[in-house]
Amino acid sequence: MLATQKQYVQWFENETLRHARWLSESNHLPPARIVLVDDKTTADEAYRLACEGTSLLWHGDFHNARQLLQALKRRIERTNERSEQRKIKKAANKTVAESSETPKDIPNLFHQQRQIQAQRSRILSRLLLELDTDYVSHLRRAPDVSTACTAAFGQLDKAADESCVLSFRDLQGALGAAQWREKGVSIESLGVSIYPHYGVFAPTRHEYVQLLLDAPLPTVNNVAYDIGTGTGLLAIILAQRGVKQVIATDLNPRALDCASENFTRLELANVKLQQADLYPTDAPLANLIVCNPPWLPAKPSSPLEYAVYDANSTMLRGFLQGAKQHLAEQGEIWLILSDLAEHLQLRTREELLDWFANAGLAVKYRLDTKPKHGRSQDETDPLFAARSAEVTSLWCLQRA
Structure with a gap:
């Protein structure tokens, strides 16, 4: 839920200094400069202000704020197309046309793409709105967002009777998460639906599920660990x-919380949850340990990105180093891992195999x-050469 350390923003409204609680699930700092904008503000003016670092507190029609956000996206896309994006695509197309091998500048393309995405996120996150202590918006035609916001951000301090300010994009994220939580993500090969929570990575890419269904279980399968369970999908497969x-x-x-809800929905009595950094404590040795770690060794820029990016492969290497001491004598490890990092030249296959060997696997x-x-x-896609060559694998490891 929300961090315990409260942060605040302030702005002038009708010559009165206002302040409110600052909420940011993207870990953006409280904006230093806020101006009021409404239906009369043009998209070009809003884009100029946002690019200059000014945040825009919306005081117009709620649906017009959504249209303004779309207009800002179009201007960002046009700007990127004229500058960095055009250079990246030109370089990528040239290398793909000239060589069947992975282009040497692929890592630079990857990092440039991430920089562009981060800049895009900063600009779009500068469109703000204010909600009262019950997460109610008093804008014209505003929908009821209180249930979605409470589920995403937790309860505000009603005793303090303080309003909050957040980016329109974070609000959209909360509303989208509420829809996922209601309708679920269908895992057809498993015949179930998974219900993600806000801030928990949704298993929309689940081609690896069939790998876990096809892999033969160890002869003895009394105890299994699912390390970094997320929504609980891998644990559900094992159960x-x-x-x-x-x-x-x-x-x-x-x-x-998310995994617990999914286990309860499916009435799984043979799954236990434990809050732990990697391995459980006071648990019997496992006959099977499964893990689907973040696939790309890069620094996450927001909490949700921790499911995708693993700086310096810290989680992956920690998982491998600790596996042997938690594994029963004839036990197996199922590591779900894409080789996209290899095609992006962020990690080599030799490095991965060395990590296996150094962990005694x-x-x-x-x-x-x-x-x-x-x-x-x-x-x-500028990274098409790498993405089209990607393979997702289930590595079955055992004691060396």
């Missing part, structure tokens, strides 16, 4: 495949699958 006891761990309280077998998501088929 449904007949593992007698599954212990799922995560450090994120939101993930634990050996490869028993590997199952592979190709991605099916749209970006792997998009030839206009």
